[in-house]
Amino acid sequence: MSKTNLKNVWTDYKMANAMKKMLGESLVRKGLITRGQLMEALRVQSRTGEFLGQVLIKLGMVTEEDMNSELGFEDQSSKKMNIDLQLLKTVPEQLMRRYHFFPVKREGNRLYIAMTEPLNVLAVDDLRLLTGFDIEPVLKSEKEISAFIEKHFGLPEVEKAIQDLGIEPADEDSSETVEDIIDEAPVIRLVKSLLMKAIEEEASDIHIEPYEHTVRVRYRTDGILREVMNFPRRMVHAVVSRIKVMGSMDIAERRLPQDGRVPVKRPGRELDLRISTMPTVYGEKVVIRILDKGGIKNYTMERLGFSSYNLDRFTSFLKSAYGMVLVTGPTGSGKTTTLYTALNSINDVDKNITTVEDPVEYMLDGINQSQVNTKSGATFAKYLKSILRQDPDIILIGEIRDTETAEIAVRAATTGHLVLSTLHTNDAPGAISRLLDMEIEPFMVASSVLGAVAQRLVRRVCENCKKERYPEDIEITFAGINPDQVLHYGAGCERCNNTGYRGRIAIYEIFTVSAAIQNLVLNRASTEEIRKVAIREGMITLKDDGVEKALQGVTTVKEIMRVAYREEKR
Numbered sequence: 160m161s162k163t164n165l166k167n168v169w170t171d172y173k174m175a176n177a178m179k180k181m182l183g184e185s186l187v188r189k190g191l192i193t194r195g196q197l198m199e200a201l202r203v204q205s206r207t208g209e210f211l212g213q214v215l216i217k218l219g220m221v222t223e224e225d226m227n228s229e230l231g232f233e234d235q236s237s238k239k240m241n242i243d244l245q246l247l248k249t250v251p252e253q254l255m256r257r258y259h260f261f262p263v264k265r266e267g268n269r270l271y272i273a274m275t276e277p278l279n280v281l282a283v284d285d286l287r288l289l290t291g292f293d294i295e296p297v298l299k300s301e302k303e304i305s306a307f308i309e310k311h312f313g314l315p316e317v318e319k320a321i322q323d324l325g326i327e328p329a330d331e332d333s334s335e336t337v338e339d340i341i342d343e344a345p346v347i348r349l350v351k352s353l354l355m356k357a358i359e360e361e362a363s364d365i366h367i368e369p370y371e372h373t374v375r376v377r378y379r380t381d382g383i384l385r386e387v388m389n390f391p392r393r394m395v396h397a398v399v400s401r402i403k404v405m406g407s408m409d410i411a412e413r414r415l416p417q418d419g420r421v422p423v424k425r426p427g428r429e430l431d432l433r434i435s436t437m438p439t440v441y442g443e444k445v446v447i448r449i450l451d452k453g454g455i456k457n458y459t460m461e462r463l464g465f466s467s468y469n470l471d472r473f474t475s476f477l478k479s480a481y482g483m484v485l486v487t488g489p490t491g492s493g494k495t496t497t498l499y500t501a502l503n504s505i506n507d508v509d510k511n512i513t514t515v516e517d518p519v520e521y522m523l524d525g526i527n528q529s530q531v532n533t534k535s536g537a538t539f540a541k542y543l544k545s546i547l548r549q550d551p552d553i554i555l556i557g558e559i560r561d562t563e564t565a566e567i568a569v570r571a572a573t574t575g576h577l578v579l580s581t582l583h584t585n586d587a588p589g590a591i592s593r594l595l596d597m598e599i600e601p602f603m604v605a606s607s608v609l610g611a612v613a614q615r616l617v618r619r620v621c622e623n624c625k626k627e628r629y630p631e632d633i634e635i636t637f638a639g640i641n642p643d644q645v646l647h648y649g650a651g652c653e654r655c656n657n658t659g660y661r662g663r664i665a666i667y668e669i670f671t672v673s674a675a676i677q678n679l680v681l682n683r684a685s686t687e688e689i690r691k692v693a694i695r696e697g698m699i700t701l702k703d704d705g706v707e708k709a710l711q712g713v714t715t716v717k718e719i720m721r722v723a724y725r726e727e728k729r
Contacts, residue, residue: 183211192220213275216300219623222652246270249290252308258282260296261307268292273299273307300653309388349394350401354432354447356387358425360656363449363491367402369395369442380656381618381663382491395442402445406434414438429453433518455521458500463493464664466707469699472669473612477505482609483572485559487584493616493665494581495520498555501579502526511550515542516557531557539564547571556580565597572607586701587613587670588690591680605677613668613701615722617714618660624652625712634716637724638706647712664713666705666723670698 183197192200192215200214207214215221246262255261260274260282270292274282277296286294353376357365362378373389390398400410406419419434433448460470476484486494499521506512506525517531517539529546531537539556540563546554547567558581559565572578584593590611594604627645635642649659670693672680679689694700699707705719 186215186221196220209276212277212298213301216298216653219652219654222624222650250286254285254289255308258285259301259304260286261304263297265292269295271295271297273297273304275299275301275304300657302653303657306387306656346397346401350398350405354423357447357449358423358430365445365447365449367395367398367445367447369439369444371441374398374442381658381660382616383618383658385656392441399436399443399445402434402447403436406432408434408436413443431520450520452521455496455499455503455523458496458503460500460504463497463500464708465667466699466704469667469669469704472610472671473501473667474504475671476609477501477577479577479609481572481575481577483568483578483580483607484609485580485582485590485611487582487587487590487611487613488615489583491616492614493663494614495557497612497614497665498579498581499523502553502555505553510552512553512555513546513549513551514555514557515539515546516555540567543567543571547576551576553577553579558582559594559597562597562599565594565599569594569599569603569607573603582611584613586686586690587611587668587698588693589613589686590670591672591676591689592686595680595683601681601683605672605680608672610669610671612670614665615701615705616663616665617705617708617718617722618658619662619664619714620647620712621649621652621655621659621661623654623661624650624659626650630716634720637720638709638716640706640710640716644710646709646716648715660718664708666701666708666719668698668701668704671696 183192183201186192187194187197196215196218200211200218200220203209203218204211204214209217212221243262243264246265250262258274258279259276260272263271263273265271268291270286270290272286272294274296275298276282277298283294283296286292353365353367357378360378360380362380363382364379366375366377366379366384368375368377369392372392374392374395375386376388376390377384377386379385403410403417403419405421408417408419416435416437418436421432421434423430423432429452431450431452433450435446435448436443437446438444460474465473476482486497488494502512502514502523506523508525511527512525513527513529515529515531519528519530522528527549529542531539531542539558539560543554543556543564544567554568554571554576556564556568556578559568568578568580582590582593584590588611591604591608594608595601625647626649627647629642630638630640630644630646634640634646649655649661651657651659655661673696675692675696676689679692690698702719702723705714705723706716708714709716709719
């Protein structure tokens with residue numbers, strides 16, 4: 160480097176240090192942080208050596224938008240632009256990993272880059288010399304940049320595993336090779352890193368999907384699938400076989416679907432990994448469900464998301480000595496969590512509560528839980544017949560799937576037992592039609608069913624980056640709200656992985672079988688007729704319950720549109 164360039168770098172370096180010193184004071188003067196918060200951030204910075212702005216963002220004291228504005232950087236958030244992936248070819252991967260950045264877009268001779276330390280003038284100067292472009296840095300979180308690099312270049316563990324194993328494409332179908340390497344340290348480290356990263360990010364599912372040339376890994380977080388990385392397809396057999404070994408599954412069987420289970424203990428947490436494999440054209444696809452076995456103990460009826468009105472309606476069902484309560488909704492809508500929480504709320508020493516499930520997802524103290532085993536002939540119906548001889552007060556049936564199970568459940572509900580179960584229907588009144596479709600007599604349905612609950616899970620607005628705005632036209636039309644109604648949204652931050660959402664809450668539709676509804680059932684009225692009468696009698700629809708939560712700032716109208724629009728467009 161010439162003396163002139165060295166002098167310029169040194170000048171830039173001194174200016175950067177001066178800016179760092181002034182940054183905290185400027186934020187305090189503008190009221191964005193307090194003096195106490197600045198001192199706390201400086202203590203963390205002295206310990207970690209990170210850029211002060213990045214520390215403030217990590218601690219949730221300021222947002223990336225505020226920091227970009229304060230530093231004078233143009234707001235080029237990757238959420239608000241299309242990232243030009245062709246630019247990845249212009250910058251070496253090693254440099255991106257070393258300085259922790261990625262290129263965003265190019266405008267003429269200006270290259271925008273997202274960095275964790277935009278005041279790192281040495282990195283900026285290296286990039287300027289390497290690319291020949293004027294560099295325009297943009298502050299982004301370490302988590303978002305890591306996620307981008309891992310998605311497009313893979314985890315370091317993946318690359319190291321490929322090098323350490325020396326797997327060649329010709330070996331990809333050799334079962335002997337797979338058996339030799341599944342216990343090798345690199346594969347073990349790779350699988351462990353995928354699992355630990357998913358647990359750390361509070362993902363509910365891991366999807367490992369083989370395609371012609373690559374294997375895609377996706378995590379489902381807060382109900383939304385997100386691609387996190389790719390690795391070469393020649394590694395799929397080794398990875399899948401390692402997962403099968405963990406789940407006590409048959410690694411030699413690749414033609415049939417298999418299920419397995421792995422208990423995992425983490426500090427303060429007890430997890431259960433439910434593994435499912437399925438053969439596809441390019442290899443076996445794996446889905447791993449992550450269950451927090453102790454998490455159910457932290458739920459209460461209030462925390463589930465019931466409004467006070469809906470909570471009163473639901474608890475009135477649970478106070479009944481007999482009858483049937485049905486919870487409806489698609490897979491993954493939280494039905495099991497609602498039922499388990501309901502059981503916990505009425506669990507008492509003077510009640511005999513028995514369940515039959517497939518599978519048993521959470522262990523509950525004081526409740527007798529059974530798991531069906533269809534391979535040995537232990538079906539829901541067979542278990543139910545035995546349970547009725549066990550003198551139960553309350554019976555939970557994991558799911559009513561067939562006519563035989565439905566008949567026994569209805570009979571139990573009319574002979575002095577409180578029966579709780581689930582059905583797959585679009586709305587709460589649809590539970591009646593579903594039972595009738597299973598050839599249950601109308602008079603049995605009318606006399607046994609107390610009510611039904613339909614539910615969906617919607618994402619919560621992230622409290623760390625929550626902001627206010629006025630509604631868009633489509634939201635005004637959908638929700639029937641005024642244009643001057645203030646709504647909340649998440650701007651995106653490190654805590655919510657820049658999605659604007661963190662955590663989920665349920666929206667509910669609670670349907671009570673009144674005398675008027677019983678008459679409709681006896682006359683085999685349509686679901687739409689039953690629904691209209693239910694609304695007239697006070698049923699709050701999924702959409703209306705969701706809109707109310709959006710107006711309270713818990714979620715967004717767009718999230719309700721995503722989840723509940725189909726049910727309301729008839």
